[in-house]
Amino acid sequence: MAARDTGAQTAAHTPMPPKRPARALLLQAAARLFYAQGVAATGIDTITTEAGVAKKSLYNNFASKAELVAAYLEARHAEWLGLYSRRLEDARNPRERVLAVFDAYTDHANAAYLNGFRGCGLLNAAAELPAGAPGRLAVRKHKEEVEGLLARHVAEVLPAGHGRAAGLARHLAFLLEGAMARAGLEGNDACLKECRTIAARLLADV
Amino acid sequence: MAARDTGAQTAAHTPMPPKRPARALLLQAAARLFYAQGVAATGIDTITTEAGVAKKSLYNNFASKAELVAAYLEARHAEWLGLYSRRLEDARNPRERVLAVFDAYTDHANAAYLNGFRGCGLLNAAAELPAGAPGRLAVRKHKEEVEGLLARHVAEVLPAGHGRAAGLARHLAFLLEGAMARAGLEGNDACLKECRTIAARLLADV
DNA sequence: TTTTGTAGGTAGACTGACCTACCTACTATC
DNA sequence: GATAGTAGGTAGGTCAGTCTACCTACAAAA
Numbered sequence: 119m120a121a122r123d124t125g126a127q128t129a130a131h132t133p134m135p136p137k138r139p140a141r142a143l144l145l146q147a148a149a150r151l152f153y154a155q156g157v158a159a160t161g162i163d164t165i166t167t168e169a170g171v172a173k174k175s176l177y178n179n180f181a182s183k184a185e186l187v188a189a190y191l192e193a194r195h196a197e198w199l200g201l202y203s204r205r206l207e208d209a210r211n212p213r214e215r216v217l218a219v220f221d222a223y224t225d226h227a228n229a230a231y232l233n234g235f236r237g238c239g240l241l242n243a244a245a246e247l248p249a250g251a252p253g254r255l256a257v258r259k260h261k262e263e264v265e266g267l268l269a270r271h272v273a274e275v276l277p278a279g280h281g282r283a284a285g286l287a288r289h290l291a292f293l294l295e296g297a298m299a300r301a302g303l304e305g306n307d308a309c310l311k312e313c314r315t316i317a318a319r320l321l322a323d324v
Numbered sequence: 325m326a327a328r329d330t331g332a333q334t335a336a337h338t339p340m341p342p343k344r345p346a347r348a349l350l351l352q353a354a355a356r357l358f359y360a361q362g363v364a365a366t367g368i369d370t371i372t373t374e375a376g377v378a379k380k381s382l383y384n385n386f387a388s389k390a391e392l393v394a395a396y397l398e399a400r401h402a403e404w405l406g407l408y409s410r411r412l413e414d415a416r417n418p419r420e421r422v423l424a425v426f427d428a429y430t431d432h433a434n435a436a437y438l439n440g441f442r443g444c445g446l447l448n449a450a451a452e453l454p455a456g457a458p459g460r461l462a463v464r465k466h467k468e469e470v471e472g473l474l475a476r477h478v479a480e481v482l483p484a485g486h487g488r489a490a491g492l493a494r495h496l497a498f499l500l501e502g503a504m505a506r507a508g509l510e511g512n513d514a515c516l517k518e519c520r521t522i523a524a525r526l527l528a529d530v
Numbered sequence: 531t532t533t534t535g536t537a538g539g540t541a542g543a544c545t546g547a548c549c550t551a552c553c554t555a556c557t558a559t560c
Numbered sequence: 561g562a563t564a565g566t567a568g569g570t571a572g573g574t575c576a577g578t579c580t581a582c583c584t585a586c587a588a589a590a
Contacts, residue, residue, distance in 0.1 A: 140539070156452045158364035162576060172540050173577085179538095183576065234455035241505060245451035246362045249440035249511065258509040289522050292515070293495070295502030299447060303464040305455065309498070316495050346565065367549060378566050380553085385564095389550065 140175035146231075147171075148190050153232050153239045157187055157246050187243070191253055194239045195260045201225045202267070212274035213321050216290070219268050220314040223298055227307040237302020241295075265291040276324055286324070290317055346381035352437075353377075354396050359438050359445045363393055363452050393449070397459055400445045401466045407431045408473070418480035419527050422496070425474050426520040429504055433513040443508020444501075471497040481527055492530070496523055 147169035151160045162183060166173045180186040205218035205225065227235050236242065244257040269287035276283050297313030353375035357366045368389060372379045386392040411424035411431070433441045442448065450463040475493035482489050503519030 138539075155454055156364065158362065159452065159454075161574070163574085173542080174579085175539065177577070236455055237451070241509075242451035244509060245443065245448035246365070248361055248365075249442055254509060261506060261509060285522075288518065289499070292499045292502035292506065292519050292522070294498075295505050296498035296500065297502070299501050299505055300467060300498065303447075303450060303460060303467060312494065313498050316491075316498070368551080369549085379551090379568080381565060383551070 138171075140169070140171045141179040143169040143171050144176055144179060144186065145189060145193055148186055149193065149239075150231060150233075152187070152190055152243065153236065154234060157190075157243055187253060188256070191240060191243060191256050191260075194243075195256075195263075198222060198226060198260070198264075212271055213318075215271040216268060216275060216321060217314060217318060219264060219271075219290075220294060220310065220317055223294060224307050224310045224314070227298075227301060227310055235302065235305050235307070238295075238298050241299070242302075261291070261295070264294075268294075272321075275321055280324075286320070289320065293317060346375070346377045347385040349375040349377050350382055350385060350392065351395060351399055354392055355399065355445075356437060356439075358393070358396055358449065359442065360440060363396075363449055393459065394462070397446060397449060397462050397466075400449075401462075401469075404428060404432060404466070404470075418477055419524075421477040422474060422481060422527060423520060423524060425470060425477075425496075426500060426516065426523055429500060430513050430516045430520070433504075433507060433516055441508065441511050441513070444504050447501075447505070448508075467497070467501070470500075474500075478527075482530055486530075492526070495526065499523060 144165065147165050148160075151165055151168060162173065162176065165186075166176055176186070180189065202218065202222035205221045206215060209215040209218045223238075226238075240257045240260055244254045247253045265287060268290050269284055272287045272290070273283040276286070293313050293316060297309045301307055301309035350371065353371050354366075357371055357374060368379065368382060371392075372382055382392070386395065408424060408428035411427045412421060415421040415424045432444075446463045446466055450460045453459045471493060474496050475490055478493045478496070479489040482492070499519050499522060503515040507513055507515035
């Protein structure tokens with residue numbers, strides 16, 4: 119029985135490739151595939167094949183597909199924060215720090231690793247989740263954090279005690295979210311650039 | 325062979341229910357299920373069971389699931405136009421006609437047949453479709469038509485030759501789209517009402 | 531320095547559930 | 561009699577997830 123000879127022809131001619139960081143490869147493949155095709159439409163086998171990783175490795179690193187999806191959402195949020203902080207460094211005044219949020223979304227739209235822009239990956243994933251799913255809450259948290267960043271920098275633009283900072287931040291948040299959605303449908307960042315201009319004018323009018 | 329007795333116990337005790345408009349029942353069930361669970365997550369059998377209709381009837385009326393999805397998208401667009409035209413009738417001036425677009429989305433969010441608001445059904449469906457899919461184009465067309473309606477009524481609000489009608493319409497379109505997305509994540513129409521207020525102020529400031 | 535244990539890789543067969551799509555056989559309505 | 565409905569089976573594929581069997585890199589113990 120031990121010698122059922124199934125596969126694994128006793129090495130010697132197949133020297134076995136070296137160990138690799140399977141988790142990172144899986145997250146990378148998942149990022150590409152989930153974004154491009156959607157979560158439900160992307161099977162486990164497709165991901166492991168694309169990652170060049172054994173199926174067992176997936177289940178060594180993640181308890182289930184749902185957990186991989188959760189890690190994917192987490193990674194998208196972290197990725198955006200990275201893009202944003204880079205844009206924030208370049209900003210030289212409060213107004214530019216507000217607009218850095220918009221620039222970070224444009225950078226996201228132009229990220230090289232995704233072939234074909236299809237809108238916000240987090241929102242797209244949320245669209246596939248049923249009403250009460252924890253993933254939807256994670257996406258909501260992300261959007262609220264973005265709005266919080268907007269609000270913080272809007273408050274620096276407005277004269278102290280102006281009282282409309284939160285309202286303006288919300289206005290900008292809706293504007294950005296909508297432009298992102300439309301940009302995703304059109305497959306390019308034109309809407310995002312347009313909405314950045316609108317946002318700049320709103321800030322100038324204050 | 326003709327008498328293999330498989331199922332269909334020769335009627336007499338099962339008098340067969342009367343003929344019903346299967347197509348409409350299917351579209352109704354698809355509307356509920358596709359919206360609540362997503363397109364890919366909803367199987368053919370679930371739809372036919374929910375509709376109380378035979379599987380054959382589905383394939384009598386639609387060549388494939390993809391065609392049912394296309395009809396679903398079409399129906400959502402038509403439904404929104406209906407909601408909008410009702411709101412349009414109540415509007416008494418150009419400004420109210422612009423805001424009627426916002427009200428139509430609020431009505432959509434509060435539509436009784438969907439248990440649990442989850443955002444724009446068209447946008448959610450688009451999120452499941454790969455980049456080049458015809459369904460995505462249909463959704464984009466819908467959004468452009470909505471923006472066109474906005475633009476038409478914005479032009480009536482602005483003084484002739486103002487030149488910023490298209491720009492304002494686009495601003496409002498992004499605002500509305502973003503509020504809808506956020507509202508979907510939060511499961512209620514609060515964001516939509518908020519964005520209607522923002523829109524009203526924008527129109528007042530012109 | 532050598533041995534050995536362990537954690538985390540490899541390939542891919544397999545299970546049971548579910549998917550789309552088509553099918554048979556029968557019936558109600560126009 | 562043609563059309564469109566009924567119930568439900570079936571084919572062929574794909575899904576997530578488990579499993580066996582083997583391999584490699586590293587570190588701690590001998």
